[in-house]
Amino acid sequence: MKRYYFFAILLLTTQFSVAQIDYNKLKKQGQGLVKQVNSGNSSLSNDDIISGLKEALSVGSNNASQSASAVDGYYKNPKLYIPFPTEAKKMEQMLRSFGQEKLVNDFLISLNRAAEDAAKEAAPIFVNAVKGMSIADGLTILRGKDDAATQYLKENTQALLFEKFKPIVDNSLHKVGATKYWEQLIIAHNKIPMITKMNPSLSEYATQKAIDGLFVLVAEQELQIRKNPAARVSDILKKVFKN
Numbered sequence: 679m680k681r682y683y684f685f686a687i688l689l690l691t692t693q694f695s696v697a698q699i700d701y702n703k704l705k706k707q708g709q710g711l712v713k714q715v716n717s718g719n720s721s722l723s724n725d726d727i728i729s730g731l732k733e734a735l736s737v738g739s740n741n742a743s744q745s746a747s748a749v750d751g752y753y754k755n756p757k758l759y760i761p762f763p764t765e766a767k768k769m770e771q772m773l774r775s776f777g778q779e780k781l782v783n784d785f786l787i788s789l790n791r792a793a794e795d796a797a798k799e800a801a802p803i804f805v806n807a808v809k810g811m812s813i814a815d816g817l818t819i820l821r822g823k824d825d826a827a828t829q830y831l832k833e834n835t836q837a838l839l840f841e842k843f844k845p846i847v848d849n850s851l852h853k854v855g856a857t858k859y860w861e862q863l864i865i866a867h868n869k870i871p872m873i874t875k876m877n878p879s880l881s882e883y884a885t886q887k888a889i890d891g892l893f894v895l896v897a898e899q900e901l902q903i904r905k906n907p908a909a910r911v912s913d914i915l916k917k918v919f920k921n
């Protein structure tokens with residue numbers, strides 16, 4: 679607590695010259711800042727904080743997974759929609775100009791369907807990733823920005839998620855026909871005279887875009903839990919995220 683007072687007073691003194699300082703007033707203001715830092719959370723134990731944050735991420739991840747895995751969860755959501763790979767945009771335009779509209783559109787639908795299919799497996803991967811959350815992490819997240827939990831999850835699980843998610847996406851790409859359409863697109867593109875042949879990795883691209891989309895939804899769920907009391911569906915969420 680003394681350390682909080684020190685930093686609060688230090689913060690306030692930077693706004694005034696030495697001659698202007700009223701130390702009694704600064705003390706009161708410093709106490710006010712400390713109260714703000716601790717307001718709403720003074721009754722929380724460390725176990726409450728960790729349990730509440732894990733619950734929030736579990737709820738958010740599950741809701742995000744359900745939303746993304748629904749039919750058109752990616753395809754008709756502008757925030758999640760997966761377009762042609764950036765390096766293949768010229769290929770898309772050229773194929774459309776050569777009358778390959780249906781092939782291109784079928785590929786885009788199948789690409790997004792693959793992400794929707796894979797998203798069904800995302801929730802347990804996310805939930806398992808937060809088991810090692812420390813008390814320090816919990817306090818930082820609780821007092822952090824509106825997407826602090828999502829950013830923690832993203833920063834600490836990106837590589838592992840990619841490793842575990844990629845086989846699911848690979849399987850989904852084959853199951854919904856995206857791989858077949860991609861191969862047909864590449865063949866059609868590479869047959870065009872005087873064109874630079876290409877074959878970017880569809881699997882890696884789709885995997886990363888699918889993961890990015892899920893994080894978008896998890897962040898939206900986190901914001902709801904932080905800001906909307908109705909989204910706090912358990913006692914621990916109500917306790918930890920009370921306004």
